[in-house]
Amino acid sequence: MHSFQALAEQFESRFNVRQFPDSPATLYDAAQYILQLGGKRVRPVAVLIGCELFAEINNDAFQAAKAIELFHNFSLIHDDIMDKAPLRRGLQTVHAKYGESTALLSGDVMLVVAYDQLLTIDSTNLASAISLFNKTAKEVCEGQQLDMDFERKNQVSLDEYIHMITLKTSVLLAASFQMGALIGGADAIDQQHLYDFGKNIGIAFQVQDDYLDAFGNPDKFGKQVGGDILANKKTFLLIHALEVADQKQKKELNQLIEDDASDKVEKVLSIYKACKADQWADLLKKKYFDMAMVHLDQINVTDNKKIELRKLADYLLQRDT
Amino acid sequence: MHSFQALAEQFESRFNVRQFPDSPATLYDAAQYILQLGGKRVRPVAVLIGCELFAEINNDAFQAAKAIELFHNFSLIHDDIMDKAPLRRGLQTVHAKYGESTALLSGDVMLVVAYDQLLTIDSTNLASAISLFNKTAKEVCEGQQLDMDFERKNQVSLDEYIHMITLKTSVLLAASFQMGALIGGADAIDQQHLYDFGKNIGIAFQVQDDYLDAFGNPDKFGKQVGGDILANKKTFLLIHALEVADQKQKKELNQLIEDDASDKVEKVLSIYKACKADQWADLLKKKYFDMAMVHLDQINVTDNKKIELRKLADYLLQRDT
Numbered sequence: 001m002h003s004f005q006a007l008a009e010q011f012e013s014r015f016n017v018r019q020f021p022d023s024p025a026t027l028y029d030a031a032q033y034i035l036q037l038g039g040k041r042v043r044p045v046a047v048l049i050g051c052e053l054f055a056e057i058n059n060d061a062f063q064a065a066k067a068i069e070l071f072h073n074f075s076l077i078h079d080d081i082m083d084k085a086p087l088r089r090g091l092q093t094v095h096a097k098y099g100e101s102t103a104l105l106s107g108d109v110m111l112v113v114a115y116d117q118l119l120t121i122d123s124t125n126l127a128s129a130i131s132l133f134n135k136t137a138k139e140v141c142e143g144q145q146l147d148m149d150f151e152r153k154n155q156v157s158l159d160e161y162i163h164m165i166t167l168k169t170s171v172l173l174a175a176s177f178q179m180g181a182l183i184g185g186a187d188a189i190d191q192q193h194l195y196d197f198g199k200n201i202g203i204a205f206q207v208q209d210d211y212l213d214a215f216g217n218p219d220k221f222g223k224q225v226g227g228d229i230l231a232n233k234k235t236f237l238l239i240h241a242l243e244v245a246d247q248k249q250k251k252e253l254n255q256l257i258e259d260d261a262s263d264k265v266e267k268v269l270s271i272y273k274a275c276k277a278d279q280w281a282d283l284l285k286k287k288y289f290d291m292a293m294v295h296l297d298q299i300n301v302t303d304n305k306k307i308e309l310r311k312l313a314d315y316l317l318q319r320d321t
Numbered sequence: 322m323h324s325f326q327a328l329a330e331q332f333e334s335r336f337n338v339r340q341f342p343d344s345p346a347t348l349y350d351a352a353q354y355i356l357q358l359g360g361k362r363v364r365p366v367a368v369l370i371g372c373e374l375f376a377e378i379n380n381d382a383f384q385a386a387k388a389i390e391l392f393h394n395f396s397l398i399h400d401d402i403m404d405k406a407p408l409r410r411g412l413q414t415v416h417a418k419y420g421e422s423t424a425l426l427s428g429d430v431m432l433v434v435a436y437d438q439l440l441t442i443d444s445t446n447l448a449s450a451i452s453l454f455n456k457t458a459k460e461v462c463e464g465q466q467l468d469m470d471f472e473r474k475n476q477v478s479l480d481e482y483i484h485m486i487t488l489k490t491s492v493l494l495a496a497s498f499q500m501g502a503l504i505g506g507a508d509a510i511d512q513q514h515l516y517d518f519g520k521n522i523g524i525a526f527q528v529q530d531d532y533l534d535a536f537g538n539p540d541k542f543g544k545q546v547g548g549d550i551l552a553n554k555k556t557f558l559l560i561h562a563l564e565v566a567d568q569k570q571k572k573e574l575n576q577l578i579e580d581d582a583s584d585k586v587e588k589v590l591s592i593y594k595a596c597k598a599d600q601w602a603d604l605l606k607k608k609y610f611d612m613a614m615v616h617l618d619q620i621n622v623t624d625n626k627k628i629e630l631r632k633l634a635d636y637l638l639q640r641d642t
Contacts, residue, residue, distance in 0.1 A: 078425055
């Protein structure tokens, strides 16, 4: 079994070349630009790890890994347009640099190129691989739409939020693992367990992300702490706090959301703490982590093959165990 | 052989049902909306005609026809966003009705659903069908980008314009015919001839479209005559006129493009006529029509099977012969 780092390097050596034709440069330079902004490449490595659980990593796995990473970047380009985000990883977003129309179009063509990568997969797995890819792609679009819908809703339940965040962020990680397993020849049951492992890790990661945005160490988190609070983003913390707060706290929270007081972050955080939303989030993250482990345990390969998956889960969820 | 009308009705009976899940309605209602704006369904019928040239029309042909029509509508949604167009077929565009973000996303999901339709195609043709679809989809994106690039260029040569318009509009018609032929079991040579037939018909159609925008009968054309002139759109007529006009005419044309005189349309038309751009366009359209016929002639099926293709070409190019 290769380590995450080793697989990330193997992937990068194949991916860190131009993925598009030269011309028209106005279109394809914009597409290539976002691929060079980097990233941890968690999803393509998940494809490779998923494959190596059942077989040696072959070219099909690398092709599927590329397709998944291209899809991820397609969704980033279009999400950034929708969010009107000026920056990604500290650099200009595609639409900020190349204009909205070219960004839109470079996202479109990147999605098509993702399907190109899948096309070289061995014919025995081709239809299943594209089918999984399609299902996931539709779910990611649905998740993004629900996220936008929620911005206009006054109240979002925890179940609704988990459903949205699962579609928007977790299913792609889940499908990456399953795609690798499928190519590695895993049966349907093992594929499903690996999918559910990835899905639960993804949800736990999102709980952690919401937590760190509020309570993280600004030096380590890499984003502005309190950014979600300032943007009135519905997060695990806000939704839970609104569910468990007493009348007075709820009134104060809603007031803080409506106004833009200078001490908004500080005041919201103190309500979160009074509601014990921080402790609750920690338990919730653990719950999803544990569910992921139950699925990992049930996969029908020897335990020593699962070591890298456990390490990846620990790494993503910042567990020092 | 079935008539265009009969095939259009057969297609419509399969297509005129909801093509998307019910939920989230905010996403899928927007996608379904544009499909109900209608249209002549030329491209899906081209798939069916292409298939019937070589075999009986089967379910795979209908699936491919749906995929092509979904792709076409995906590109319309995104083009309308880029063009900031308020209306399509006299009704609100998707982004005007549902907002830009939802329009963008409903286009994305429609492209994925197009691939879903292709997935049911028999495994012997699956990879070839998706490969043709991908090549075409990339070309359509490239064509749209070049069209935007040309808006910012002072001079565009006739060759550059033909290249752009071929990618933006003709290759999809060409690929529709080829897709049908592929599913009908045609060999590579016949597929290529049918593709080239479609491509040349598509270019001839665009020459005609540019011509009618300038010289058409307003009652018949269905769009504002002179719209291209008012929008300073680079068309076959403008590009040719700038190539053949004398110094005085060229200066006047460029002046008219820069200013917005109230008699702009009238004055530009009189220069077009003085340059004989109208007669030239008619000959150019005939040239592409004739090339299409040369390719049709070479397809290795009996002549009586080609009757519907000739009728379709005559209908699209308004030939009463």
